[in-house]
Amino acid sequence: MNLLYSNDRAGQYPKSWYAATATPLEKFAPLKGAQKADVCVIGGGYTGLSTALHLAQAGRDVVLLDAQRVGFGASGRNGGQLGSGQRVEQDSLERMLGADHAAKLWKMGEEAKALVKRLIAEHEIDCHLKPGVAWTGSTDSDVRDLHSYAEHLQQRYSYDQIEILDHDALQDVCPSPDYRGGVLDKGAAHLHPLNFALGLARACAAAGVRIHERSPVHNIDEGTPATVRTDSGHVVADHVVLACNGYLGGLNRKVAGRVMPINNFIAATEPLGARVADVLPRDVAVADSRFVVNYFRLSHDGRLLFGGGESYGYRFPNDIAAKVRKPMTEIFPQLRDVKIDYAWGGTLAITLKRLPYFARVAPNILSASGYSGHGLGTATHAGQLMAQAICGDGDGFDTMAAIPTSAFPGGAAMRTPLLALAMSWYALRDRFGV
Numbered sequence: 001m002n003l004l005y006s007n008d009r010a011g012q013y014p015k016s017w018y019a020a021t022a023t024p025l026e027k028f029a030p031l032k033g034a035q036k037a038d039v040c041v042i043g044g045g046y047t048g049l050s051t052a053l054h055l056a057q058a059g060r061d062v063v064l065l066d067a068q069r070v071g072f073g074a075s076g077r078n079g080g081q082l083g084s085g086q087r088v089e090q091d092s093l094e095r096m097l098g099a100d101h102a103a104k105l106w107k108m109g110e111e112a113k114a115l116v117k118r119l120i121a122e123h124e125i126d127c128h129l130k131p132g133v134a135w136t137g138s139t140d141s142d143v144r145d146l147h148s149y150a151e152h153l154q155q156r157y158s159y160d161q162i163e164i165l166d167h168d169a170l171q172d173v174c175p176s177p178d179y180r181g182g183v184l185d186k187g188a189a190h191l192h193p194l195n196f197a198l199g200l201a202r203a204c205a206a207a208g209v210r211i212h213e214r215s216p217v218h219n220i221d222e223g224t225p226a227t228v229r230t231d232s233g234h235v236v237a238d239h240v241v242l243a244c245n246g247y248l249g250g251l252n253r254k255v256a257g258r259v260m261p262i263n264n265f266i267a268a269t270e271p272l273g274a275r276v277a278d279v280l281p282r283d284v285a286v287a288d289s290r291f292v293v294n295y296f297r298l299s300h301d302g303r304l305l306f307g308g309g310e311s312y313g314y315r316f317p318n319d320i321a322a323k324v325r326k327p328m329t330e331i332f333p334q335l336r337d338v339k340i341d342y343a344w345g346g347t348l349a350i351t352l353k354r355l356p357y358f359a360r361v362a363p364n365i366l367s368a369s370g371y372s373g374h375g376l377g378t379a380t381h382a383g384q385l386m387a388q389a390i391c392g393d394g395d396g397f398d399t400m401a402a403i404p405t406s407a408f409p410g411g412a413a414m415r416t417p418l419l420a421l422a423m424s425w426y427a428l429r430d431r432f433g434v
Contacts, residue, residue: 003247003261004067004216005346009317011214017268017299018076018083018194023126025198027069028205030061031212031233039390040228040237042251044068045075046375047368048243049200050119051381056207056415058391061131062211063235069199072245074375077346079295079307081133081264081285082116082189083111084159085267087354087374091260096353106157112377113187115384116196117302120397125199128300132284133188134383136170136179142289143181143352150183161187171280174332190285192299193376200380214385220251222362237389242367243383245375246349252367257407258357259349259370263316266307267324268299268342269335279304280333293373294327316345348373351405356382357399364391366397370405 011027013019039055041048044066046161052064066072086093086105120129137143152340153159164186165173165234170182205211220240221227242252246261276298280286285297298308308327317323321343329336351357351370356378358368366389368382382400389397 002249003314004249006314007345007347008072008322009069011068013072013076013194013255014346016077016194016266016346017303017342018192018303020297020342020407021192021199021301022194023072028211028213029063031215031235032228033233035063035210035235037061037210037235037237039063039239039241040065040226040235041241041271042228042245043243043244043245044070044201044211045073045215045243045245046197046200046379047245047383048241049197049204050192050380051243051386052209052383053200053204054384054387055208055390056135056204057208058387060390062209063237064204064211065215065217065230065235066179066213067247068212070201070211070396071194072101074245074346074348075197075379076194076346077266078188078193078348078376079191079285079305080297080376081287081295082113082165082376083133083374084113084161084185084188085104086378087356087372089149090157091149098372101399101402105403108381108396108399109377113189113299114379116334116377117382119200119203120191120196120381124198124205127192127199129189129191130283131189132186132282133190134165134175134182134183134184134284134286135174136182136286136288137174137290138178138180138290140180146181146289159187168345173284174280175278175285177333178331179288184284188285191376192300196376210350217251221364222365225366226362226364238364239363241386241390242361242365243260244349245369245371245379252361254361255357255359255367255369258351258405259348260348260351260408261314263314263345263347264373265309265316265320265324265345266305267321267328267340268337269304270341271302272304272338273302275334276302279332288331289356289393294331296328296331303334304338305339305383314347348375350410355403355405356400357405358382358385358397358403360401368400382392397398
């Protein structure tokens with residue numbers, strides 16, 4: 001099944017609140033005929049746009065190809081949370097990789113947040129950037145773990161932007177009867193993800209990147225140079241960057257065996273008005289400690305943007321709003337009667353250990369993907385790191401590529417049924433508070 005078209009109309013953004021409120025961007029023409037470039041970037045999300053922008057600023061001639069529209073995939077549909085560190089917590093990374101490698105990854109996570117904030121400022125991207133992401137616990141054990149982790153960040157990494165919240169303090173942030181305590185990361189942030197992607201695309205075009213939308217790549221002839229082929233043209237390039245994430249398809253078997261597309265869903269309520277005080281009296285984003293994470297925040301026009309619900313197949317459910325309403329009303333039973341104005345799905349990508357997969361899949365072909373729900377900062381940073389590697393400084397890229405990433409058991413054919421079993425098990429644990 002081709003995920004580029006299985007849930008969406010060709011060349012169109014989904015009917016999301018993000019698309020309805022984005023600053024419009026004129027379509028870029030499809031690739032036609034032959035072109036040459038120093039670098040061909042495949043994929044127009046955060047990874048590809050950041051790669052192209054940094055390469056163009058370094059004087060490289062860049063062609064960027066996207067099968068749909070820039071920001072069409074997870075980059076334009078996600079929860080908009082710019083989190084600290086990596087997707088896996090630092091104490092787990094220390095056990096997995098050792099203290100030195102974990103410390104490097106923490107530093108890179110901080111660089112990723114700073115990079116996003118700098119790009120927004122430099123290119124005057126209007127994406128409603130606001131500080132603060134709270135992590136919440138639904139059980140006493142979850143709360144103890146969150147508090148212990150906050151203390152670990154304060155002591156081991158001198159991170160002073162995290163505040164420990166007991167039950168009463170958390171209720172002042174998010175008065176959900178489901179949550180018993182948590183932490184508030186004031187160094188993290190949230191934003192309008194599609195506007196951020198479109199702002200990066202504008203910056204790319206201004207820097208001289210040749211962007212072609214509606215240009216799906218069906219084959220890469222490896223070599224030096226490589227040839228990237230679409231139905232209506234091809235690009236001959238010294239370097240190729242795979243920035244496809246959940247939409248890679250069959251372009252590279254090695255990456256496909258380690259990076260798996262999954263779906264997640266978001267709903268936007270009607271404007272809440274005075275009811276905001278009963279949901280999020282402080283304008284911060286929230287993510288909880290469930291294995292199947294619920295995440296939410298307020299929009300700039302006073303709606304609740306709530307993400308939740310898992311999908312094991314590649315097709316979106318017929319009633320996305322109903323799928324999201326179920327976890328939303330578990331967290332906020334007071335919103336049972338609220339109207340949902342928008343509901344949409346998105347395809348992201350995960351890895352077996354929930355850490356991104358960076359790889360040199362050929363001497364002149366780089367890939368980064370599998371951000372596992374932590375992509376806003378990490379993907380943008382990945383683009384900068386790949387640009388630096390192509391320009392001769394591969395230290396940052398190699399640090400990320402040194403993270404061991406296992407293939408899914410059974411390869412691509414068995415990824416989905418195995419994940420379904422695992423997710424069902426963890427969903428049961430969430431429901432019973434285990």
